[in-house]
Amino acid sequence: MAAVLLPILVLIVCAALLSVGMFVVAQLLGPRRVTKVKQMPYESGMDPAHDARRRFDFRFHAVAVAFLVFDVELLFLYPWAVANAVVNRDQQGLARVADAVAVPMWSPGLVFAEMLVFVGLLSVGYVYAWRRGVFRWR
Amino acid sequence: MNQAIVLEALIKTVIVIGGLATGAAYLVLLERKMAAWVQDRIGPNRAGIPLTDIRLGGLGQPLADGLKVLFKEDFTPAHVDRWLFTLAPVLILVAAFAAFAVIPFGSVLPVRSAATGTGAPVSLVIAPGVNVAVLYVFAVSSIAVYGVILGGWASNNKYSLLGGLRSSAQLIAYELPMGLGLLGIVVAAGSLNLEEIIVRQAAGGWYVLLQPLGFIVFVVAAFAEAARLPFDLPECEQELVGGYHTEYSGMRLLLFLLTEFLHMITAAALIVILFLGGWHLPGGLTGSTDEVGWFGALARVVVLVGKVFLVIVVFMLVRWSWPRFRYDQLMSLAWKVMLPLGMVNFLTVAVLEQVRWAWRLEGPYWTALLAAAAWGVCAIAVVLLAVAAPGVADNRGCRFTESEEQTG
Numbered sequence: 001m002a003a004v005l006l007p008i009l010v011l012i013v014c015a016a017l018l019s020v021g022m023f024v025v026a027q028l029l030g031p032r033r034v035t036k037v038k039q040m041p042y043e044s045g046m047d048p049a050h051d052a053r054r055r056f057d058f059r060f061h062a063v064a065v066a067f068l069v070f071d072v073e074l075l076f077l078y079p080w081a082v083a084n085a086v087v088n089r090d091q092q093g094l095a096r097v098a099d100a101v102a103v104p105m106w107s108p109g110l111v112f113a114e115m116l117v118f119v120g121l122l123s124v125g126y127v128y129a130w131r132r133g134v135f136r137w138r
Numbered sequence: 139m140n141q142a143i144v145l146e147a148l149i150k151t152v153i154v155i156g157g158l159a160t161g162a163a164y165l166v167l168l169e170r171k172m173a174a175w176v177q178d179r180i181g182p183n184r185a186g187i188p189l190t191d192i193r194l195g196g197l198g199q200p201l202a203d204g205l206k207v208l209f210k211e212d213f214t215p216a217h218v219d220r221w222l223f224t225l226a227p228v229l230i231l232v233a234a235f236a237a238f239a240v241i242p243f244g245s246v247l248p249v250r251s252a253a254t255g256t257g258a259p260v261s262l263v264i265a266p267g268v269n270v271a272v273l274y275v276f277a278v279s280s281i282a283v284y285g286v287i288l289g290g291w292a293s294n295n296k297y298s299l300l301g302g303l304r305s306s307a308q309l310i311a312y313e314l315p316m317g318l319g320l321l322g323i324v325v326a327a328g329s330l331n332l333e334e335i336i337v338r339q340a341a342g343g344w345y346v347l348l349q350p351l352g353f354i355v356f357v358v359a360a361f362a363e364a365a366r367l368p369f370d371l372p373e374c375e376q377e378l379v380g381g382y383h384t385e386y387s388g389m390r391l392l393l394f395l396l397t398e399f400l401h402m403i404t405a406a407a408l409i410v411i412l413f414l415g416g417w418h419l420p421g422g423l424t425g426s427t428d429e430v431g432w433f434g435a436l437a438r439v440v441v442l443v444g445k446v447f448l449v450i451v452v453f454m455l456v457r458w459s460w461p462r463f464r465y466d467q468l469m470s471l472a473w474k475v476m477l478p479l480g481m482v483n484f485l486t487v488a489v490l491e492q493v494r495w496a497w498r499l500e501g502p503y504w505t506a507l508l509a510a511a512a513w514g515v516c517a518i519a520v521v522l523l524a525v526a527a528p529g530v531a532d533n534r535g536c537r538f539t540e541s542e543e544q545t546g
Contacts, residue, residue, distance in 0.1 A: 010144055027389075029208055052296045063311060067314065071313065084488075085325070
């Protein structure tokens with residue numbers, strides 16, 4: 001596994017070196033003239049009234065929670081999709097494996113039905129969230 | 139053996155990063171030329187070879203821009219969080235590059251790889267054989283949200299903070315339909331490996347023909363994830379000045395802008411690889427097996443890159459053709475339209491594949507029949523959508539959200 005993932009590390013290190021290098025070179029080459037006005041936050045020419053980090057809309061939080069709920073549930077379907085194809089494509093091979101580890105063989109229909117139950121539950125949650133106005137945005 | 143792996147990865151990395159950086163620079167020029175063409179102007183045409191009068195139709199422009207940014211002041215305002223302010227562009231750029239570790243830019247070369255020791259041919263992808271490639275691309279591209287929100291937060295500027303919040307909400311909202319559009323392909327291909335997904339399309343037909351609804355959902359979500367018009371809410375110059383990069387200047391701004399073009403290339407490459415057959419062309423020019431000569435290997439690279447280029451041209455044409463969504467329209471499109479459509483697509487594909495496997499329906503005749511069923515579902519879904527939510531379908535005002543307030 002390490003051998004498969006090693007190239008990814010190589011790419012990430014190279015990309016990090018490149019972007020940090022670009023930043024450092026530009027810092028060394030560029031001029032540096034600090035003025036009072038330049039130091040201020042840009043607000044289209046107005047003097048800023050207060051710090052920018054204040055309370056913001058709750059709906060951003062609601063969207064984040066909804067995303068977490070649905071995305072984590074979505075992640076379950078990826079392993080299912082791969083496992084489903086394996087179960088369907090290689091019946092004999094799977095039966096051999098099931099025999100060897102003494103586990104009852106799952107039929108493709110059952111694997112498919114399990115997904116349907118899961119998606120059904122997901123849909124109930126989705127309809128509930130919609131009715132509660134999580135997706136309303138105005 | 140590890141040294142051989144690192145060496146091979148290093149060579150490919152240099153090619154990919156060099157190609158992407160140059161490609162992104164010239165895509166900026168292409169975008170400006172395209173804008174000029176749409177608006178009946180000439181566009182940048184001055185920069186050529188320095189100290190001469192040779193202009194080359196503006197081909198020197200990216201180089202001139204890059205040099206200019208290098209010698210500009212990269213200013214850190216007094217009110218920002220210095221560390222996060224610098225970390226944000228670096229992080230987002232590294233994440234954008236990292237996605238290309240598993241995205242193939244060709245097929246294989248007719249040379250045995252010394253690195254793996256299995257005698258397999260050299261794959262034209264930095265990390266070949268990653269069996270969770272699709273999930274990896276998703277995970278890495280999610281890091282872009284961190285870059286955006288860190289940039290907006292660290293800037294301590296109202297425009298930046300609003301832009302950062304908006305765009306992070308947009309990015310996570312459209313990640314769901316993107317994942318659902320993709321799920322149909324994982325069901326059909328039975329694999330999360332991008333190279334294998336291309337091979338399956340070469341053998342059994344492009345997924346754009348087999349899963350039209352998934353294609354629609356994925357393309358819309360890909361536009362939103364790349365923050366291209368009509369989904370460029372993160373920046374929207376007219377409302378938020380520059381969005382999350384309002385306070386940035388010089389090189390750190392360039393890192394952000396480079397990232398945007400990298401995201402566009404990633405999105406185009408994913409569309410091509412997942413739906414448009416990758417390196418495959420009908421007619422036998424590129425073949426459909428791993429046994430390939432030098433001509434075939436190079437033809438596959440040319441076909442893949444050419445397709446990605448064409449999709450990017452479409453991205454740019456869309457940018458100069460459509461106006462921007464309003465924010466509530468953007469959110470209801472994601473949660474109320476694209477998410478159910480993605481679910482319908484996933485269920486359709488799952489049922490059709492199950493039917494195919496249960497009765498062993500092989501061959502082109504059955505494939506065409508199942509594809510026709512998928513097209514039927516797609517047409518019904520689109521028509522139902524237009525009937526159920528005219529406010530979204532004709533994109534006029536907020537009738538949709540108003541009527542909802544009365545009922546709910």
